[in-house]
Amino acid sequence: MSSSNVSYTLRYFDAIGFGESSRMLLTAAGVEWTEEHPEWPQEKPNQPHGRLPVLVEKSTDGSPDFVICESTNIERYLARTFGFLPTDLKQAALQEQIRDLMSDVGNLVTGYVQIKNGEDKAECFAKFEGLLETLINVQTKLLKDNGNTGRLFGDKLSYADIIAYVLYMNMLVSLVKFKADIVDIIKPKLTPEIVKLISTVESDPLVVKHKSRGGSLVAVVST
Amino acid sequence: MLSGSDTVYVLRYFDLIGRAEGCRLLLTAANASWTEEHPEWPAEKANQPFERLPVLVERSNGDEWILCESLTIERYLARVFGFMPTDLKQAALQEQMVDQQADLVPAFMAQLIATDDMKSKQFDEFNTLFDRMVKEHGRILSRNSSKQHLFGDQLSYADISLYAFYKVYIVYLKIYQSDIDEIVKPKLTPEIINLILSIEKEPLLAPHLSKCDSMAAVLSSKAF
Numbered sequence: 001m002s003s004s005n006v007s008y009t010l011r012y013f014d015a016i017g018f019g020e021s022s023r024m025l026l027t028a029a030g031v032e033w034t035e036e037h038p039e040w041p042q043e044k045p046n047q048p049h050g051r052l053p054v055l056v057e058k059s060t061d062g063s064p065d066f067v068i069c070e071s072t073n074i075e076r077y078l079a080r081t082f083g084f085l086p087t088d089l090k091q092a093a094l095q096e097q098i099r100d101l102m103s104d105v106g107n108l109v110t111g112y113v114q115i116k117n118g119e120d121k122a123e124c125f126a127k128f129e130g131l132l133e134t135l136i137n138v139q140t141k142l143l144k145d146n147g148n149t150g151r152l153f154g155d156k157l158s159y160a161d162i163i164a165y166v167l168y169m170n171m172l173v174s175l176v177k178f179k180a181d182i183v184d185i186i187k188p189k190l191t192p193e194i195v196k197l198i199s200t201v202e203s204d205p206l207v208v209k210h211k212s213r214g215g216s217l218v219a220v221v222s223t
Numbered sequence: 224m225l226s227g228s229d230t231v232y233v234l235r236y237f238d239l240i241g242r243a244e245g246c247r248l249l250l251t252a253a254n255a256s257w258t259e260e261h262p263e264w265p266a267e268k269a270n271q272p273f274e275r276l277p278v279l280v281e282r283s284n285g286d287e288w289i290l291c292e293s294l295t296i297e298r299y300l301a302r303v304f305g306f307m308p309t310d311l312k313q314a315a316l317q318e319q320m321v322d323q324q325a326d327l328v329p330a331f332m333a334q335l336i337a338t339d340d341m342k343s344k345q346f347d348e349f350n351t352l353f354d355r356m357v358k359e360h361g362r363i364l365s366r367n368s369s370k371q372h373l374f375g376d377q378l379s380y381a382d383i384s385l386y387a388f389y390k391v392y393i394v395y396l397k398i399y400q401s402d403i404d405e406i407v408k409p410k411l412t413p414e415i416i417n418l419i420l421s422i423e424k425e426p427l428l429a430p431h432l433s434k435c436d437s438m439a440a441v442l443s444s445k446a447f
């Protein structure tokens with residue numbers, strides 16, 4: 001657990017993207033943290049892997065800054081440090097596998113918006129829809145098995161809950177500028193259990209003060 | 224934390240190096256009781272939790288536990304069998320390297336399937352990322368006193384993952400792109416080649432690697 005002598009800086013773009021999950025984890029952890037939006041691409045060579053996000057952990061005890069990158073690596077480090085991933089290896093792995101599945105869905109939809117060719121675009125979108133349905137089925141079953149409390153695992157806000165919220169935020173809010181009708185395509189697929197997951201996360205006391213650039217996701221999925 | 228001696232593992236995957244070599248090497252290094260299944264595909268797709276492979280099945284005391292997603296399986300096995308440090312910061316440094324390696328996969332696929340107008344740009348992007356990866360491997364190695372390992376002086380998850388990474392790009396992916404090894408090999412420094420060959424000689428990995436072609440023959444023209 002963190003002490004009051006430790007603070008964090010998250011370097012990312014002024015966007016939801018791959019930084020939002022870490023923002024929510026830092027907020028939920030209740031630690032001191034700030035955000036930097038490095039000039040880009042000028043600051044590229046100054047980052048460990050030439051990319052963002054980057055997490056800098058500073059301590060007042062004189063030890064050097066601890067710097068890590070790779071978005072899901074930052075997430076897992078924060079989640080483990082602040083107890084949002086269980087210490088039990090199997091329980092943690094079950095959350096991580098959902099996260100990896102969500103990453104695959106995210107990659108498919110990102111790949112889709114970048115493809116220009118019409119035929120490939122349709123095929124790519126079909127792949128994305130297929131995997132999204134797999135994800136929704138997996139998440140819905142977990143939510144139901146967990147008593148339909150709006151939590152994927154256990155009885156408090158978890159790593160998996162936060163990542164799920166961010167994925168749906170990215171798909172239903174961030175992607176609108178690439179595909180205007182994305183909400184009309186995805187929203188009907190959301191089960192009531194997933195809608196409850198989204199509202200449970202958004203209203204959780206640990207993250208309720210997080211003001212997302214995307215606004216309220218509950219407002220998007222509830223109408 | 225070691226699993227019980229009555230625990231057996233089944234790795235379900237295709238009969239390919241693919242995304243499973245890290246898992247195979249970890250199970251081997253752990254001296255775990257394990258076998259491999261090659262499910263009929265796509266006939267068995269619906270029987271897998273995420274309709275994909277690899278899948279890890281862990282059987283112990285009559286119970287069965289299932290895990291999916293290759294990197295999650297790797298991190299789980301690495302932690303169970305002590306190949307990942309328990310210190311969260313040290314573990315994050317190894318996972319960071321593995322995640323950076325994984326970023327090469329979409330870049331490789333993008334340049335493979337790119338249409339003519341995008342081919343050059345995607346190929347440049349792949350090369351840039353690969354060069355950066357080799358440089359990062361070198362940087363990590365340069366900071367370690369042992370040159371046979373990336374971290375510390377014993378076989379770690381990072382070592383195993385690095386070996387599997389280079390095996391994928393120098394051996395496996397030739398089935399997709401026959402000249403990928405000729406593109407990648409010149410990028411390797413003598414230090415990285417020696418690291419790969421050192422890992423290949425690790426006694427813990429012998430039960431699996433003795434059944435595979437050695438990378439030594441492929442890399443030997445550039446080794447010290």
